[in-house]
Amino acid sequence: MTVERLRLPFFVYGTLRPGRENHDLYLRGRTAEERPALLRGAVMYEGPGWPYAVAEPGGEIHGELITPATEHYDALLVALDRLEDYAPGDPANIYERVAREVILGDGEATGAWVYLAAEPVARRLRASGTLVPGGDWVSC
Known part of the structure; x- marks a missing residue:
């Protein structure tokens, strides 16, 4: 099975987190479980109204692991890809939606889809972006 065909939960760190506008629009009533989680190996930058996660050794981002309800998985995958302006292979x-390991509150590690800034965006952010202190956009 290719990585694109995996039915992983989603690690969310910005507007899709509980209590934020896109959580209500996209996820409310469509999830089986939502748990606090940590993404290691990435840092967060401010964006125009939303954050960007950028791969960076030693960084950490706080968010939630969202497990879609089985009957909503396929529709949510399409909707979230559209929300994040992601299409497989589009330059x-x-x-970019990538599979990464996240750490749950009890220390358990699990795989999840994460939307990381595409490399051209990541380069721009590394050069002149504003880091989110502590890797938690909701607490800013």
């Missing part, structure tokens, strides 16, 4: 992507 114009703003984000």
